[in-house]
Amino acid sequence: MRNRMHVTGAGRYTAQDIARKVGVHPSTVSRALNPATRHRLSEDVTARILAAAEELGYVRNDLAASLRTRNSMTVGVVLPDITNPVFPPILEGIEAVLSAERYVAIVANAGSEEAHQRLVVERLLARQVDGLILATVTRRDSLVDFCLKAGAPVVVINRSEAAGDHRVSSVVSDDARGMKLAVDHLVELGHRHIGHIAGPLNLSTGKGRLEGFGAAMQAHHLPAPGANVILATAFSREAGREAASRLLDRRPDLTAVVAANDLLAIGLYDALADRGLACPGDISVVGHNDMPFVDLISPPLTTVRIRHREMGERSAEILLKKVQGAAEGGVDLVLKPDLVARASTAQPRQPRARP
Amino acid sequence: MRNRMHVTGAGRYTAQDIARKVGVHPSTVSRALNPATRHRLSEDVTARILAAAEELGYVRNDLAASLRTRNSMTVGVVLPDITNPVFPPILEGIEAVLSAERYVAIVANAGSEEAHQRLVVERLLARQVDGLILATVTRRDSLVDFCLKAGAPVVVINRSEAAGDHRVSSVVSDDARGMKLAVDHLVELGHRHIGHIAGPLNLSTGKGRLEGFGAAMQAHHLPAPGANVILATAFSREAGREAASRLLDRRPDLTAVVAANDLLAIGLYDALADRGLACPGDISVVGHNDMPFVDLISPPLTTVRIRHREMGERSAEILLKKVQGAAEGGVDLVLKPDLVARASTAQPRQPRARP
DNA sequence: GCTCTCCATGCATTCGATTGCACAACCCAT
DNA sequence: ATGGGTTGTGCAATCGAATGCATGGAGAGC
Numbered sequence: 183m184r185n186r187m188h189v190t191g192a193g194r195y196t197a198q199d200i201a202r203k204v205g206v207h208p209s210t211v212s213r214a215l216n217p218a219t220r221h222r223l224s225e226d227v228t229a230r231i232l233a234a235a236e237e238l239g240y241v242r243n244d245l246a247a248s249l250r251t252r253n254s255m256t257v258g259v260v261l262p263d264i265t266n267p268v269f270p271p272i273l274e275g276i277e278a279v280l281s282a283e284r285y286v287a288i289v290a291n292a293g294s295e296e297a298h299q300r301l302v303v304e305r306l307l308a309r310q311v312d313g314l315i316l317a318t319v320t321r322r323d324s325l326v327d328f329c330l331k332a333g334a335p336v337v338v339i340n341r342s343e344a345a346g347d348h349r350v351s352s353v354v355s356d357d358a359r360g361m362k363l364a365v366d367h368l369v370e371l372g373h374r375h376i377g378h379i380a381g382p383l384n385l386s387t388g389k390g391r392l393e394g395f396g397a398a399m400q401a402h403h404l405p406a407p408g409a410n411v412i413l414a415t416a417f418s419r420e421a422g423r424e425a426a427s428r429l430l431d432r433r434p435d436l437t438a439v440v441a442a443n444d445l446l447a448i449g450l451y452d453a454l455a456d457r458g459l460a461c462p463g464d465i466s467v468v469g470h471n472d473m474p475f476v477d478l479i480s481p482p483l484t485t486v487r488i489r490h491r492e493m494g495e496r497s498a499e500i501l502l503k504k505v506q507g508a509a510e511g512g513v514d515l516v517l518k519p520d521l522v523a524r525a526s527t528a529q530p531r532q533p534r535a536r537p
Numbered sequence: 538m539r540n541r542m543h544v545t546g547a548g549r550y551t552a553q554d555i556a557r558k559v560g561v562h563p564s565t566v567s568r569a570l571n572p573a574t575r576h577r578l579s580e581d582v583t584a585r586i587l588a589a590a591e592e593l594g595y596v597r598n599d600l601a602a603s604l605r606t607r608n609s610m611t612v613g614v615v616l617p618d619i620t621n622p623v624f625p626p627i628l629e630g631i632e633a634v635l636s637a638e639r640y641v642a643i644v645a646n647a648g649s650e651e652a653h654q655r656l657v658v659e660r661l662l663a664r665q666v667d668g669l670i671l672a673t674v675t676r677r678d679s680l681v682d683f684c685l686k687a688g689a690p691v692v693v694i695n696r697s698e699a700a701g702d703h704r705v706s707s708v709v710s711d712d713a714r715g716m717k718l719a720v721d722h723l724v725e726l727g728h729r730h731i732g733h734i735a736g737p738l739n740l741s742t743g744k745g746r747l748e749g750f751g752a753a754m755q756a757h758h759l760p761a762p763g764a765n766v767i768l769a770t771a772f773s774r775e776a777g778r779e780a781a782s783r784l785l786d787r788r789p790d791l792t793a794v795v796a797a798n799d800l801l802a803i804g805l806y807d808a809l810a811d812r813g814l815a816c817p818g819d820i821s822v823v824g825h826n827d828m829p830f831v832d833l834i835s836p837p838l839t840t841v842r843i844r845h846r847e848m849g850e851r852s853a854e855i856l857l858k859k860v861q862g863a864a865e866g867g868v869d870l871v872l873k874p875d876l877v878a879r880a881s882t883a884q885p886r887q888p889r890a891r892p
Numbered sequence: 893g894c895t896c897t898c899c900a901t902g903c904a905t906t907c908g909a910t911t912g913c914a915c916a917a918c919c920c921a922t
Numbered sequence: 923a924t925g926g927g928t929t930g931t932g933c934a935a936t937c938g939a940a941t942g943c944a945t946g947g948a949g950a951g952c
Binding site: 577 | 929930931932933934936937938939
């Protein structure tokens with residue numbers, strides 16, 4: 183009775199099998215199975231087709247449908263490093279929104295090498311992804327050029343391109359506000375000698391937070407960035423330790439340091455431990471991101487909370503809108519972060535009077 | 538000259554376009570582009586085709602190829618919860634192995650509800666995934682039945698089905714050995730009164746670790762599981778806190794507790810803090826998993842390290858072998874964990890003599 | 893009772909690449 | 923020169939679903 187029994191074995195029927203069984207044409211089956219075209223059929227036929235499909239355990243071959251409709255219902259998510267703890271919540275948000283619309287995410291770890299990133303994106307495009315979410319971009323990123331040239335809808339997330347380049351939509355955190363929250367908090371505690379460990383300036387987060395730090399300091403009539411700022415070579419614990427070490431050597435008068443992200447802050451913890459300094463006793467520390475479990479480290483890290491899950495959700499929503507043709511032009515969504523005060527910040531030992 | 542300029546715009550050519558340009562048949566283009574069939578063509582034609590493909594920036598439509606070849610080069614990865622920190626390294630490992638073979642991972646967050654898991658898998662199967670990696674399974678899991686009935690190659694990871702059910706391949710950690718390492722370590726430090734916070738027994742990790750705990754205790758002639766064991770309702774911080782609280786009430790004589798995973802251990806930290814007990818001063822704590830950043834919490838957690846990345850790699854390798862038809866029967870791979878001694882374990886305050 | 897609609901369904905093509913088979917051309921041996 | 927073998931390429935079918943157009947039949951209107 184059954185003529186098809188492929189390698190993958192059991193019960194893989196096609197619309198034709200149903201058509202045969204019900205005694206209608208395959209196209210009728212297709213229409214019956216599609217809620218959007220179902221209304222054109224008589225209730226009787228529709229019911230019989232649905233029953234037969236149910237009985238045979240029919241599962242549509244989405245690949246075949248995609249080929250015809252030119253919609254793969256798939257989006258590519260390109261990450262620089264899956265193991266960075268900010269990404270799981272982002273992915274969760276993306277996945278939740280996509281799956282509600284019957285889309286699916288292909289997650290690709292593309293590293294930070296441009297050639298490899300391009301290879302990864304090319305493979306995703308070959309699979310006909312309907313759009314891309316890029317978490318890898320630098321402030322002027324040729325990968326974005328590449329995607330645009332390929333005509334793929336793109337949303338960049340977490341990091342953006344240089345301000346003013348409204349080539350693609352973006353969802354990022356308000357870095358200026360985040361830094362202002364951090365500096366305000368420290369100033370309120372009585373700190374005047376505040377340092378900053380900046381991230382790589384080719385990333386929007388590195389640059390944006392440095393600028394935000396400067397602006398926030400100036401608002402309090404504190405010195406603009408100078409010797410109190412050090413540049414970390416990467417957003418990593420090790421780079422943070424190394425940068426912090428140099429900063430602490432150079433500026434022994436600092437009573438607080440704002441790190442451009444949590445990993446750098448943890449590196450700063452390491453550097454403090456190296457030289458026997460206490461946090462927050464000797465130096466108060468503020469991070470950025472509120473990544474999972476920084477509330478558990480010692481001391482629990484005061485940090486700027488970014489709602490990563492929401493970031494993922496929004497980016498997926500924007501992308502889907504674009505894919506479905508509803509959206510015109512680019513959207514630049516800037517999410518408002520909050521400060522989460524924990525135990526890594528306290529009043530300085532000898533609060534100084536305002537100058 | 539160009540007749541196709543689709544919505545997705547720029548430069549999307551097909552094999553036919555190349556064929557036309559070179560003056561050959563599309564099938565010849567296909568053969569030239571496939572390294573495995575290339576040898577059947579004259580060097581001249583091959584070269585001209587490759588040149589034309591290069592010039593036009595040809596990208597193959599993998600969907601069309603998949604439809605014909607019945608290989609989607611895609612595997613589904615089904616997780617109970619992306620945000621669980623053990624998964625990023627697992628995903629990284631999976632992704633690395635897959636992408637080396639030009640496969641791609643679709644990551645799906647399926648929760649722990651059976652109906653929803655089934656829906657998710659059904660969608661993955663509709664997309665013709667070549668295989669599935671399941672991280673969701675319970676000890677007797679109908680989802681596995683479902684996948685097997687659908688004829689899909691399956692590897693279960695992290696958790697396995699009940700021992701003896703060799704229905705699918707699995708990659709897990711050696712829970713018995715892990716618990717033995719933990720108990721041995723504590724005994725060596727002088728502990729005799731050791732408790733265990735067990736995870737849900739419907740999960741292989743919960744049950745396996747409980748049994749491993751019992752075996753390790755007996756090996757030291759210490760009491761088999763009884764009042765010194767408490768059951769947590771989930772592998773979560775909150776469940777750990779709650780369970781630990783009851784355990785500490787019931788057995789104030791304990792000097793050490795082994796938790797079935799790190800999250801439970803962190804909940805135990807919470808419970809200790811609640812009642813003003815010090816770790817490791819009053820109670821030594823051992824976790825399980827060595828998830829990221831437990832070296833940073835206070836005190837740094839002594840735990841059993843599972844090489845999650847490797848777990849991901851192996852599972853992907855096994856699955857690919859199966860997909861490519863090279864493997865027969867099931868493989869049960871058991872990875873050896875290590876103990877990582879940190880500061881949450883120390884000698885008990887008053888080491889007791891052996892009974 | 894006859895035409896005119898309209899509606900349900902069938903037919904045939906399409907998406908783009910792969911592949912079994914056919915066949916023409918060429919080579920070598922007899 | 924003829925036959926057999928090889929080799930390179932074309933042809934056409936195929937994967938499975940979607941869809942524009944055609945068509946047959948029922949029902950309505952006059």
